[in-house]
Amino acid sequence: METKNLLNVKINGISYKVPKGSTILKACKEAGVDVPTLCFMEEVSQNASCGICVVEVKGGKSLIRSCITEVFENMEISTNSIKVREARKMNLELILANHPNDCLNCLRNQNCELQTMAANMGIKEGRFVRTKPMDLIDSSSLSITRDPNKCILCKRCVNVCANTQTVYAIDIINRGLKSKVAPYMDKGIGNVACTNCGQCALVCPTGAITEVDNTSEVWNDLQNTDKVVLVQTAPAIRVAIGEAMGMDEGALVTGKMVSALRKMGFNKVFDTNFTADLTIMEEGHELIKRLTKGGTLPMITSCSPGWIKFVEHFFPDQVDHLSSCKSPQQMFGALAKTYYAEKMHIDPRKISVVSIMPCTAKKYEAKRPEMMGGYDYWKAKMNLGEDDKFYDIDHVLTTRELARMFKEAGINFAGLPEEEFDSPLGASTGAAVIFGATGGVMEAAVRTAYEVVVGKPLPSLDLKVVRGFEGIKEAELDLNGTKVRVAVAHTLKNARTLLEQIEKGESPYHFIEVMTCPGGCLGGGGQPIPTTWAIRQKRADSIYAEDRNKGLRKSHENPEVQTLYSEFLKEPLGHLSHELLHTEYTKRGYFV
Amino acid sequence: MGANTAIAPELAAADKTKIDAIVKKFKDRQGSLLGILEETQKQNKHSYLAEDVLSYISFKTGVPLTRIYSVVTFYSFFNLKPQGKHNIIVCRGTACHTKGSKSLLDDVAVLMGGEKELEGGEPSFTTADNEFTVRTVACFGQCALAPVVAIDGVIYSNVTSLQLRKLVSKISKGRN
Ligand code: SF4
Ligand code: SF4
Ligand code: SF4
Numbered sequence: 172m173e174t175k176n177l178l179n180v181k182i183n184g185i186s187y188k189v190p191k192g193s194t195i196l197k198a199c200k201e202a203g204v205d206v207p208t209l210c211f212m213e214e215v216s217q218n219a220s221c222g223i224c225v226v227e228v229k230g231g232k233s234l235i236r237s238c239i240t241e242v243f244e245n246m247e248i249s250t251n252s253i254k255v256r257e258a259r260k261m262n263l264e265l266i267l268a269n270h271p272n273d274c275l276n277c278l279r280n281q282n283c284e285l286q287t288m289a290a291n292m293g294i295k296e297g298r299f300v301r302t303k304p305m306d307l308i309d310s311s312s313l314s315i316t317r318d319p320n321k322c323i324l325c326k327r328c329v330n331v332c333a334n335t336q337t338v339y340a341i342d343i344i345n346r347g348l349k350s351k352v353a354p355y356m357d358k359g360i361g362n363v364a365c366t367n368c369g370q371c372a373l374v375c376p377t378g379a380i381t382e383v384d385n386t387s388e389v390w391n392d393l394q395n396t397d398k399v400v401l402v403q404t405a406p407a408i409r410v411a412i413g414e415a416m417g418m419d420e421g422a423l424v425t426g427k428m429v430s431a432l433r434k435m436g437f438n439k440v441f442d443t444n445f446t447a448d449l450t451i452m453e454e455g456h457e458l459i460k461r462l463t464k465g466g467t468l469p470m471i472t473s474c475s476p477g478w479i480k481f482v483e484h485f486f487p488d489q490v491d492h493l494s495s496c497k498s499p500q501q502m503f504g505a506l507a508k509t510y511y512a513e514k515m516h517i518d519p520r521k522i523s524v525v526s527i528m529p530c531t532a533k534k535y536e537a538k539r540p541e542m543m544g545g546y547d548y549w550k551a552k553m554n555l556g557e558d559d560k561f562y563d564i565d566h567v568l569t570t571r572e573l574a575r576m577f578k579e580a581g582i583n584f585a586g587l588p589e590e591e592f593d594s595p596l597g598a599s600t601g602a603a604v605i606f607g608a609t610g611g612v613m614e615a616a617v618r619t620a621y622e623v624v625v626g627k628p629l630p631s632l633d634l635k636v637v638r639g640f641e642g643i644k645e646a647e648l649d650l651n652g653t654k655v656r657v658a659v660a661h662t663l664k665n666a667r668t669l670l671e672q673i674e675k676g677e678s679p680y681h682f683i684e685v686m687t688c689p690g691g692c693l694g695g696g697g698q699p700i701p702t703t704w705a706i707r708q709k710r711a712d713s714i715y716a717e718d719r720n721k722g723l724r725k726s727h728e729n730p731e732v733q734t735l736y737s738e739f740l741k742e743p744l745g746h747l748s749h750e751l752l753h754t755e756y757t758k759r760g761y762f763v
Numbered sequence: 764m765g766a767n768t769a770i771a772p773e774l775a776a777a778d779k780t781k782i783d784a785i786v787k788k789f790k791d792r793q794g795s796l797l798g799i800l801e802e803t804q805k806q807n808k809h810s811y812l813a814e815d816v817l818s819y820i821s822f823k824t825g826v827p828l829t830r831i832y833s834v835v836t837f838y839s840f841f842n843l844k845p846q847g848k849h850n851i852i853v854c855r856g857t858a859c860h861t862k863g864s865k866s867l868l869d870d871v872a873v874l875m876g877g878e879k880e881l882e883g884g885e886p887s888f889t890t891a892d893n894e895f896t897v898r899t900v901a902c903f904g905q906c907a908l909a910p911v912v913a914i915d916g917v918i919y920s921n922v923t924s925l926q927l928r929k930l931v932s933k934i935s936k937g938r939n
């Protein structure tokens with residue numbers, strides 16, 4: 172580095188050279204000096220509202236917030252003087268004065284930045300009295316719960332929602348003591364245009380935004396001997412649940428996860444990867460049909476429910492671009508209550524399907540009114556009435572909720588043996604597991620579509636151009652002389668860019684994959700906290716490792732999917748597929 | 764920003780035309796959102812910004828609804844409810860609070876029959892005949908003169924309950 176871009180500073184008496192333009196916080200970090208922070212989050216928020224990061228600067232009148240102040244030449248910084256420590260402690264006590272004393276009752280207990288900070292600073296009881304009135308808890312959403320009383324106004328959620336997702340569902344309202352995070356008119360986040368992605372919950376330092384907790388419903392079903400309780404696990408769980416159970420970041424724990432789920436009492440442990448392979452069969456054929464017989468292009472993937480809701484709210488005129496395929500979660504539910512129920516002679520009303528998802532939006536997707544394929548299938552056959560109505564998916568748990576249940580059950584996760592998924596909804600190929608990373612659905616679709624059209628396998632199954640965390644990736648494929656242009660986007664901000672192109676009639680693509688969350692499902696709003704880019708990378712590495720190690724790596728080679736077609740569905744895009752595996756979308760305004 | 768629905772919100776045609784003109788007038792100006800909101804409120808008979816009006820402004824300007832709501836709740840100047848012909852604003856800052864501004868507020872509220880219409884736990888209302896609006900402000904910044912009440916834009920200092928009653932009855936002459 173050129174020296175002219177370096178500044179001389181002293182941190183706690185020791186001289187360092189630090190890059191011009193760095194904040195004090197960054198300079199300290201690079202020098203190996205830790206400054207505690209609470210509201211600050213790299214690349215997300217710099218709201219400077221907590222005052223925990225204060226340092227003393229020689230010659231300065233008051234203490235300075237290191238997260239927003241830049242260093243200057245010959246700055247002398249002290250990060251650990253008595254004055255600094257006392258100020259930090261007082262700032263924290265002021266925050267705690269308005270904070271409910273409710274850790275035992277809080278979903279973030281033992282994984283809370285505020286709690287950790289208080290413990291680190293040795294704060295045991297509050298010195299100050301509450302100055303804010305208590306606020307109501309917002310439980311209007313199927314996906315996230317907001318408890319404004321636990322909010323420290325760091326603005327991370329507001330920024331993620333606006334900058335990463337371009338949804339702008341929440342903002343700070345009012346001023347002074349009345350300021351708080353709220354949706355439009357404080358209507359309840361479930362009543363406005365929110366995509367239910369849960370990215371706000373993933374960055375929140377406290378329990379002010381959390382996933383809706385559905386663990387007790389699942390415990391109830393597990394205890395109910397009348398129920399046959401089936402569980403399915405999404406591709407991105409196997410690379411994240413280990414982490415939540417104290418193992419290494421990104422640890423690949425497929426077999427242990429299966430055995431833990433059996434221990435908890437699920438009657439069958441199945442895999443969403445099975446229906447991920449099935450999605451490729453249906454979606455691949457849908458694409459080929461649109462390309463050869465005509466249909467709206469580009470076609471865009473539909474596995475990510477936050478993305479679907481985003482299009483419905485903000486681009487209602489473009490819904491025809493979405494593939495009509497249900498997501499793998501919903502295909503699984505529909506088949507569990509039809510194909511599986513029939514094959515095993517079980518009354519579909521007795522089946523409870525639990526999904527383990529990396530995603531808070533899946534909770535909402537499961538309760539969309541059109542997600543009752545099983546009921547519609549049996550209605551006439553079993554003479555069912557309105558009162559018998561049932562959803563295809565009964566409960567959706569995020570990775571975080573599953574970890575809580577494992578802990579509650581006293582499962583020693585790391586020490587468990589490896590077990591296999593049950594049959595017939597448990598087999599999968601390498602193409603399915605990569606659904607968990609951005610670019611994975613595209614890669615899986617190409618592996619199959621190429622072979623269907625060209626008649627021979629892709630020369631190399633690793634489609635590296637669509638891997639990695641680049642915001643928008645593109646590629647061009649040659650399918651027997653037809654050039655097919657594809658693009659892959661993750662985060663709704665990047666998806667918006669591609670949609671705006673479509674809106675203007677300028678999209679050069681035929682097929683687009685969109686995942687709502689940064690990095691794809693492995694970075695979903697229901698994943699373990701923290702989820703940083705380094706952690707996302709480790710989860711992605713494990714996902715591609717599982718793909719490499721699978722004997723079968725192309726969806727159409729999945730033997731159980733082949734059986735499903737021969738025994739039940741007959742052919743991709745056939746009549747039953749249409750009834751059970753495909754769906755329709757709703758044009759929404761801001762509030763619907 | 765375009766963070767809005769493509770579906771136009773419903774609003775009376777006359778109001779749409781009015782807002783269209785205002786948005787046009789402020790086009791490309793610095794701080795245009797504040798200007799648009801201010802002008803729209805000024806042109807409203809009861810000097811407030813209704814929900815469908817905000818939706819329409821958001822639709823026209825592309826500024827997300829939450830950002831607009833953030834702005835209108837930050838400045839005490841904006842009203843989200845119809846305002847009476849006269850307004851009585853009681854300061855609820857710390858200094859005024861210590862000097863008894865809560866009982867001043869409760870007094871006027873009872874006097875005008877609005878003691879049950881609360882916002883954030885405190886009376887805030889417009890009388891049914893649209894004559895009076897009573898509301899609070901976080902702080903007027905006149906703490907030395909506490910307690911402070913503003914009536915139709917005029918600031919009164921060291922206000923007592925009796926004095927407040929007199930001031931109110933002066934402007935409510937002719938009203939039952
Ligand atoms: S947010 Fe943190 S500090 Fe607050 S109650 Fe929950 S665990 Fe405790
Ligand atoms: S769930 Fe997603 S869209 Fe909704 S408020 Fe949170 S970040 Fe925004
Ligand atoms: S809800 Fe959480 S992320 Fe949002 S401002 Fe409050 S503490 Fe920060």
Ligand code: FES
Pocket residue numbers: 207208209210211218219220221222223224225236237238239
């Ligand atoms: S971390 Fe700097 S003010 Fe909160």
